[in-house]
Amino acid sequence: MSDPLRARRQAVDTAALTARYPEVFRTPWATRLVTLGSLGCVAGLAAFAMWWLDFSAARILNGFGRLGEFALLMLPPSAEDRFPAFLGALAETLGIAFLGTLTAALFAFPVAFLAARNVVPNVFVHFVVRRGFDVIRSVDVLIWALIWINVVGLGPFAGALAIACSDFGALGKLFSEAVESADRKAGEGVTAAGGGSLDRVRFGLVPAVLPVLGSQVLYFFESNTRSATIIGIVGAGGIGQYLTELIRVLELQQVSFIVLMILVTVAVIDLISGRLRRVLIGGERR
Amino acid sequence: MNKRIAPLAPARSEALKAAYARAVAATRRRTILSLVAIAVLAVAAGFAAEVKPLVLTGNIGNFTSYLGQILPGLTLANIRGDLAEWYWGLPKWAALLGETLLMAYLGTLLGGLAAFVLCFGAAANLARTRLGCFLTRRILEVLRTVPEIVFALIFVIAFGLGPMVGVMALAIHTAGALGKLFSEVVENIDMKPVDGLTASGATHVEAIRFAVLPQVLSNFASYGLLRFEINVRGAGVMGFVGAGGIGQELLVAIRNFYYTDVSAILLMIIATVMVIDLATERLRHRLIGSEGTR
Numbered sequence: 001m002s003d004p005l006r007a008r009r010q011a012v013d014t015a016a017l018t019a020r021y022p023e024v025f026r027t028p029w030a031t032r033l034v035t036l037g038s039l040g041c042v043a044g045l046a047a048f049a050m051w052w053l054d055f056s057a058a059r060i061l062n063g064f065g066r067l068g069e070f071a072l073l074m075l076p077p078s079a080e081d082r083f084p085a086f087l088g089a090l091a092e093t094l095g096i097a098f099l100g101t102l103t104a105a106l107f108a109f110p111v112a113f114l115a116a117r118n119v120v121p122n123v124f125v126h127f128v129v130r131r132g133f134d135v136i137r138s139v140d141v142l143i144w145a146l147i148w149i150n151v152v153g154l155g156p157f158a159g160a161l162a163i164a165c166s167d168f169g170a171l172g173k174l175f176s177e178a179v180e181s182a183d184r185k186a187g188e189g190v191t192a193a194g195g196g197s198l199d200r201v202r203f204g205l206v207p208a209v210l211p212v213l214g215s216q217v218l219y220f221f222e223s224n225t226r227s228a229t230i231i232g233i234v235g236a237g238g239i240g241q242y243l244t245e246l247i248r249v250l251e252l253q254q255v256s257f258i259v260l261m262i263l264v265t266v267a268v269i270d271l272i273s274g275r276l277r278r279v280l281i282g283g284e285r286r
Numbered sequence: 287m288n289k290r291i292a293p294l295a296p297a298r299s300e301a302l303k304a305a306y307a308r309a310v311a312a313t314r315r316r317t318i319l320s321l322v323a324i325a326v327l328a329v330a331a332g333f334a335a336e337v338k339p340l341v342l343t344g345n346i347g348n349f350t351s352y353l354g355q356i357l358p359g360l361t362l363a364n365i366r367g368d369l370a371e372w373y374w375g376l377p378k379w380a381a382l383l384g385e386t387l388l389m390a391y392l393g394t395l396l397g398g399l400a401a402f403v404l405c406f407g408a409a410a411n412l413a414r415t416r417l418g419c420f421l422t423r424r425i426l427e428v429l430r431t432v433p434e435i436v437f438a439l440i441f442v443i444a445f446g447l448g449p450m451v452g453v454m455a456l457a458i459h460t461a462g463a464l465g466k467l468f469s470e471v472v473e474n475i476d477m478k479p480v481d482g483l484t485a486s487g488a489t490h491v492e493a494i495r496f497a498v499l500p501q502v503l504s505n506f507a508s509y510g511l512l513r514f515e516i517n518v519r520g521a522g523v524m525g526f527v528g529a530g531g532i533g534q535e536l537l538v539a540i541r542n543f544y545y546t547d548v549s550a551i552l553l554m555i556i557a558t559v560m561v562i563d564l565a566t567e568r569l570r571h572r573l574i575g576s577e578g579t580r
Contacts (some may be wrong), residue, residue, distance in 0.1 A: 049388040053449040062443035095334025138559035151349045156335040
């Protein structure tokens with residue numbers, strides 16, 4: 001801070017001001033108590049959690065030492081002539097993500113209208129559909145993958161089905177919210193011009209929500225390229241399979257190579273889909 | 287007021303019709319092109335992901351019969367006994383579920399604190415040097431792009447098995463994800479209070495404390511709650527790689543075909559996630575709502 005500023009600051013007589021307007025400077029003790037109390041609760045629960053989960057400083061210190069060693073072993077990243085195999089696995093990962101997202105979107109699209117209050121006025125129907133979405137959504141992708149492996153066997157197909165399932169729930173919820181927040185005037189116009197309720201959905205709602213849904217699907221595709229990289233941990237295909245194996249046998253140079261490949265791929269996908277999303281949303285505004 | 291609307295001159299109306307037809311055809315062409323592109327990509331993805339529709343249709347019976355098998359045989363006559371048999375491991379599972387929740391809590395808290403410290407450096411309007419801003423952003427990006435379970439895999443080797451590893455993995459991923467969201471919130475604030483405080487001689491930290499924090503705190507809390515909900519799900523599968531929580535039990539049950547155990551544990555996870563989901567949603571609405579009325 002420069003000197004003139006500091007001088008100016010001291011020139012303000014805070015003590016006199018406090019004496020003149022005490023109520024402005026005083027924090028009510030009730031507010032203070034609530035703040036301190038909630039902070040205390042948060043910290044107390046954190047301390048309890050650390051105790052319950054066996055946090056130990058010794059383990060953390062030792063672990064960081066080993067992590068440091070690992071970091072050194074990771075350098076330099078190298079594929080050691082398995083680059084084509086990694087590329088293939090990465091393509092598989094992208095395939096899983098794309099197919100999973102597409103399937104989820106195709107199935108979620110019609111069902112989401114059932115869950116929207118402004119399309120199906122029946123409280124019972126949309127309550128059931130909503131809770132159905134919630135149940136499907138609360139099961140993690142990896143658990144879905146384990147279940148699908150029982151059905152179609154190990155491999156990327158199970159991964160694609162797992163992503164399709166878990167995203168069906170998430171996209172269904174988002175889609176139905178988008179449909180509910182759509183402008184109702186267009187639909188009312190269609191009804192006034194003599195359209196039936198299907199016409200209202202087709203010409204009044206779908207054109208309004210399609211760009212929003214499209215951008216959400218793209219966003220999910222982005223996040224699914226990330227999830228698809230881990231689905232191999234349970235044997236459902238993609239680059240995760242290599243990643244798990246190589247971490248287990250401590251081939252750390254190849255691990256860091258794969259992580260770099262994933263980072264680059266995710267960045268590229270983000271870039272492309274970000275562009276597409278802007279076209280979708282921007283095209284609608286014009 | 288019974289005035290007839292004069293029809294357009296034929297040449298003019300033809301021109302308008304032609305322009306309309308052209309516009310419609312262009313839209314249709316674009317739609318068909320994008321559909322074809324999506325279809326081609328889907329087929330390519332299908333080959334990459336080794337999709338076997340025949341296997342799916344042939345084995346879809348397995349899926350339904352699997353669902354049938356994991357459901358317990360409950361009879362009305364002996365409902366208490368059947369329930370007790372279904373949930374034979376309730377004390378153990380409840381403890382593990384509690385552990386999962388604590389992992390999610392601690393992971394969110396630690397990650398949130400780290401994100402809180404880093405986000406001001408990553409916000410373009412508050413960062414003091416452009417290089418620092420760029421570096422902070424890249425670090426956050428790496429932290430959130432590497433999935434938490436990959437961190438857990440590496441940490442399990444370095445720190446040994448156990449829930450502590452799961453917490454660290456969750457915390458690191460959370461720091462990256464929340465750091466980005468937080469910095470976006472900070473970038474959207476009204477800069478006038480900051481300018482005012484800086485002009486009256488406040489330091490960088492003082493400006494953040496008295497001009498930025500009051501504007502962003504409720505949004506931070508709301509994002510933190512959202513992340514907590516996501517982390518509960520994430521903590522549920524940490525056990526798959528030996529990083530604590532209920533995931534290990536579930537993995538064992540699925541792999542060893544302990545059918546009714548699978549449904550019992552799944553049901554507990556689903557119920558917990560849904561309760562947390564509803565609770566955090568209500569809290570978030572209250573947080574954001576109180577922000578709106580102020």
